[in-house]
Amino acid sequence: MFSALRTRAGGGRRRPARTLRPALAAGIGILLISCTHATSVRKDSAVPVAPVLAGAGGRVYVTNQQDNTLSVIDARTYKVVATVPAGVGPEGVAAAKDGKHVYIANSGSARVSVLDTRNNKIVTTVTVGRSPTGVGLSPDGSALYVTNGGSNTVSLIDTRTNKVASTIPVGKSPVDVAFSPDGGSAYVANSGSGNLSVINTRTRRVDRNLPAGLSPVGVAITPDGRSAYVADETAAHVLAVGTRTGEVSTVSVGEGPFDVAIGPDGRFAYSADLGPGNVSVISTDSHRVSATVALGPPGTDPFNLEVTDEAIYVTNQGAGTLKVIDPDSNKVVATVTLGASPYGVAVS
Template sequence: MPVGKSPTGVGLSPDGGFLYVANGSSNNVSLIDTRTNRVASTIPVGESRVNVAFSPDGGSAYVANSGSGSLSVINTRTRRVDPDLPAGRSPVGVAITPDGTSACVADEVAAHVLAVETRTGKVATVSVGEGACDVAVGPGGRFAYSADLGPGNVSVSDTGSHRVSSTIALGLSGTDPFNLEVTSEAIYVTNQGAGTLKVIDPYSHKVVATVILGAGPYGVAVS
């Protein structure tokens, strides 16, 4: 399906009706109707968009714009873009808390995870390891997990206090955890440098399995 230039991230709406494709070099998002497999709409957003996440009710889509340091907020019903939210220097990942009140953003350049209030745009900053490349929020909403590219860690941040509560070591420098997904049963992390998938117990924060993959794995999704 033809979309924009350099598609770099996708997000499926909660109802499964539309796939939002962030086009990294086109400054827009393509909406693919999953019933027809056709592009239903193209929405202009910020520069160098890389990631898409949705509010729990599916009413808003949040697009991380690494080139413009912002989150574009798309009203999924009207397909209009609301005013941008601030998102640090280079937002490359975004996840929304289960109550929809906060967007957790991975700022790769500043090595921060930002908690951005979705209504006010107020920002709280959590310092994590070098190169925060992705962020995910646990099912209960209490913790945000970030993949820290440089040191090879996953940082666990308390969404209430906005502090790092623990750090999960995945390997030596060069392991390069790049993308993660969190469920109630496990935390899954792809390690670009090591070519592995780490499976972490979400309660003990211990690595329980290592799966050997091909070279340079970038993403993971869990059914």
């Protein structure tokens, strides 16, 4: 069985805590031009590391749930440049497109913390519902949707004022949220009711519900808006759900898929599979696994994903690391050692 310190079911469902395993890659690894070996980067390392991926830049933000911190990582060198106190039980994280702010769900205090990226300081907190887990920014950046697993609601925060503009009832134990490309719909994965609530962002109401397996904990929408990919935690599969028809295709992956993300061009979906410690690469054309990326032995616990043109970022809760995968070769090219129980990841 897979093990995890915290499931994404926002209703407070927890597995027993255990001692964290040592980081899988300690010290500095050797970077090969062929990108066939991983580079390990420690927070206390003074050894310079060459860029792994051409064109990569910006910052990567990772919440460390048990440390109550946020790690700020240089996306070019994979060095941790700051470790910031980030509220109680930080989980989901989202970065504004302009790079000025980062939003962090504090599951332990029913708040969202807002980070100013210029000085890496929390500048305000916003009270939301119980056990907030997932955060998602609307495509235009004007609204932050927050899933409140303990309240069965979504809080809509106006990012201009940092105030809750609306509270929307959804299904049981909402965990994750993703938007249609035009921003007209928000899809909420309800782990307790086995469906997706589809919120009309204009009326701020649930228009309809879509089937989503037994325990949907992660959701991502394809760039054409036609499919929602859903990680079903209690099953060994990812679902491709037609957003218009509700038709479901099942993709077999490893035990305990915990998050799903779509590549920018829409050709591939990526699933973080807790049980085997893998990332499954799914062709969105065929709905089949085209590659599997091993991140470590069982207990590595790949948790959450963020995908850009240059890299696939995966938090590994059991190993206390962030893995960086080259999307062209599907090879791990870097390992960054972080705090206790890395959870969410966002890139600016």
